[in-house]
Amino acid sequence: MALDTDIYSHRDALRGPLALSAALHAALVAVALLVPGNFSSGGEWGNNGSGGAMGASISANLVSGIPLPTNPQANPENVLANESKGLSQSIPQPETKPEEKAIPIPDRNAKPAKKTAPKLAPPSRQKPRELAKADNVVPFGSGGPVATAQYTSFQSGNTNGGLKFDEGGGGSFGNRFGWYTDVVARKVHEAWQNEVNPNVSSAKRVYILFDISRSGAPSHIRVEQSSGIPSLDISAMRAIQRIDTFGPLPQGYSGSYVSVEFWFDYRR
Amino acid sequence: MKRFAVLAVFTLALVLPSLGQDWIRTGTGVGGEKIRIAVPDFKIVADDGQAAALDKTFNDVLFSDLAASGIFDVVSRSFYPLGAIGSPSDVKLDTWAAPPPKAAMLAFGNLGVSSGSLQVQGWLFDAKNAQSPQILAKQYRESASDESARLIAHRFADEIIFRLGGGLNGIAESKLYFISNRSGNKEIWAMDYDGAGQQQITHLRSITLSPRVSPDGTRIAFSSYFKGGPNIMMWSLDLNRLVKFPEFGGTNLSPAWSSDGSRIAFSSSRTGDPEIYVTDQNGNNMRRLTAYHGPDVSPVWNPKTNGQIAWVSGRTGLAQIYVMDSDGTNAQRITDQGYAVSPSWSPNGQLLAFAWIRHYGPGSPGASDIYVMDVASHKWIQLTHDGGHNDFPSWSPDGRHIVYQSTRSGTEQIWSMLADGSQQTQLTFSGSNSQPNWSWK
Numbered sequence: 001m002a003l004d005t006d007i008y009s010h011r012d013a014l015r016g017p018l019a020l021s022a023a024l025h026a027a028l029v030a031v032a033l034l035v036p037g038n039f040s041s042g043g044e045w046g047n048n049g050s051g052g053a054m055g056a057s058i059s060a061n062l063v064s065g066i067p068l069p070t071n072p073q074a075n076p077e078n079v080l081a082n083e084s085k086g087l088s089q090s091i092p093q094p095e096t097k098p099e100e101k102a103i104p105i106p107d108r109n110a111k112p113a114k115k116t117a118p119k120l121a122p123p124s125r126q127k128p129r130e131l132a133k134a135d136n137v138v139p140f141g142s143g144g145p146v147a148t149a150q151y152t153s154f155q156s157g158n159t160n161g162g163l164k165f166d167e168g169g170g171g172s173f174g175n176r177f178g179w180y181t182d183v184v185a186r187k188v189h190e191a192w193q194n195e196v197n198p199n200v201s202s203a204k205r206v207y208i209l210f211d212i213s214r215s216g217a218p219s220h221i222r223v224e225q226s227s228g229i230p231s232l233d234i235s236a237m238r239a240i241q242r243i244d245t246f247g248p249l250p251q252g253y254s255g256s257y258v259s260v261e262f263w264f265d266y267r268r
Numbered sequence: 269m270k271r272f273a274v275l276a277v278f279t280l281a282l283v284l285p286s287l288g289q290d291w292i293r294t295g296t297g298v299g300g301e302k303i304r305i306a307v308p309d310f311k312i313v314a315d316d317g318q319a320a321a322l323d324k325t326f327n328d329v330l331f332s333d334l335a336a337s338g339i340f341d342v343v344s345r346s347f348y349p350l351g352a353i354g355s356p357s358d359v360k361l362d363t364w365a366a367p368p369p370k371a372a373m374l375a376f377g378n379l380g381v382s383s384g385s386l387q388v389q390g391w392l393f394d395a396k397n398a399q400s401p402q403i404l405a406k407q408y409r410e411s412a413s414d415e416s417a418r419l420i421a422h423r424f425a426d427e428i429i430f431r432l433g434g435g436l437n438g439i440a441e442s443k444l445y446f447i448s449n450r451s452g453n454k455e456i457w458a459m460d461y462d463g464a465g466q467q468q469i470t471h472l473r474s475i476t477l478s479p480r481v482s483p484d485g486t487r488i489a490f491s492s493y494f495k496g497g498p499n500i501m502m503w504s505l506d507l508n509r510l511v512k513f514p515e516f517g518g519t520n521l522s523p524a525w526s527s528d529g530s531r532i533a534f535s536s537s538r539t540g541d542p543e544i545y546v547t548d549q550n551g552n553n554m555r556r557l558t559a560y561h562g563p564d565v566s567p568v569w570n571p572k573t574n575g576q577i578a579w580v581s582g583r584t585g586l587a588q589i590y591v592m593d594s595d596g597t598n599a600q601r602i603t604d605q606g607y608a609v610s611p612s613w614s615p616n617g618q619l620l621a622f623a624w625i626r627h628y629g630p631g632s633p634g635a636s637d638i639y640v641m642d643v644a645s646h647k648w649i650q651l652t653h654d655g656g657h658n659d660f661p662s663w664s665p666d667g668r669h670i671v672y673q674s675t676r677s678g679t680e681q682i683w684s685m686l687a688d689g690s691q692q693t694q695l696t697f698s699g700s701n702s703q704p705n706w707s708w709k
Contacts, residue, residue: 175397175399175400176397176399176400178394178396178397179372179373179394179397179403179431179432182303182372183431183432183433183434184434186301186303186434187434189301216434216435243434244435244616245434245435245436246434246435247430247431247432247433247434247435247436248435250403252400252402
């Protein structure tokens, strides 16, 4: 109770400051009313005296007279974008990986993309292989038993064939060692088994490429041109893979291997 | 070293045989198109009296070796042009390439005997290639005897077969081991692949069974009653005597070498029931592979991989052929009926030859014949027909021939044939001969 008594007993102390505040506010209003010219005597807003006459002429001259550069990059003195490397090295920007897209679900009926297996060079060969010349390859679809003189044709029972050798490289292999090519043809023919889908009655020609090493072992067997029928391609590959050796290359042949292109025609 | 690449372009039109049995051709290398070869008699260039006889032996052996190889169609001698050929300068290739001989290949040469030594020069010419016909030129010199003339002919034939047969070694120098009773007891005998030079190996005066020569040709494993119950025994061909092999007790039969010569599989009844066991080549480290009630006998290894064993089991009643992995797992039966015994695995691992009575039992007068089965597909083909009791087939090292025993001539004799069943030839004629085994090389 004693505290309440104290607070109420000090109420008279505010009267002095309130009176002073009212007097000062009144004085402020009086000054504002007595000096009005300070806010409006400068004319239009933004024009401070002398600036009004010169403004039009300068602006007209400046706009037409500025020599705009025809090629902004031609200025070699551009400090900010010249071609000198400068002293400081810019930090390479971290590569931002493109956001991975979802793998599309393959359409069941879509044509499967043709696989191209990477051709591995044999480790033993230092020089890149001499690729066959274009005139060495019988064009697609024009093979088969050919009666021209440059082909050695052979016929054996159910098998018809013709073969041709490149004249470059190791020489006229086919002419000199016809017996060896007969051995190869016979052996492949013997090794071929009918593993072809029984629903297939005929197919496009499948081309198989392989090498025969000095010892006679086949290697680098691959499908050069698919027949479009996987079971035929596989059976042709397997025919070569079944063969351990064709017998050593002829003694008179100086090369270290021969490349053989074999094709299979299938009809039931 | 020079490195050349030659691109060969082959075409091959594959027209299916209507029978669809092309797999037998694939597995055996016979049955395809044969090479027409002419072999005129070798010309005598030096003679001290016995050259004519040796020349006849040489020519006959060379001719029959090539004819038996399975890859040649040897042109009959009556088609040959007149005039002896002794050297390349005598050859007029066009007369050989044209009909009537129409030969693709020509093997010729000369033979001379001087001061006790026999010298033979032989050539192989490609008759269709007039510019560079020579494929092979060989020269041999041995002491002058009938045996050397045969040996040289075998070697020259093997050389030709190796070249033209696609790198497979010929079998002209291979041997056959078999059981014969012509000495009064069942002993092991040996002969050349064509039946020549038959000679007795063992003299144990007991009963000897199932000789199996080792891959290196130095030892013969067999089963014998020599010391009581049939035991696996080992004969050294180098030492010409028995060598040590442990006795396991019970009945021990049908040893079989793995193709690396390191292991032997056989059948033993040491636990009462005949089961398949494997030991190393000296009979140590024995391991049992089968554990099933019923007899398990006649194991043979897959010589290509040594990873599989075919054997005969009676676990389901009549004897059937089974195949398992060489650790005893994955056993499966591959014959579906009848009575099948005596498996022999082809050198390339693709085919099994065995004796099969397909219709067995009362009312089914089935004959025991030789069959060949493709191991992967279980397709089979019958090789012998209507010719007595045929059993114990054994593959030649080139996989083109099979030797077997047959009673078609009235008694038990050794026969050989091409692996497609053709060219069946009797090799033995005296006594009773059985259980042939073809050497590995």
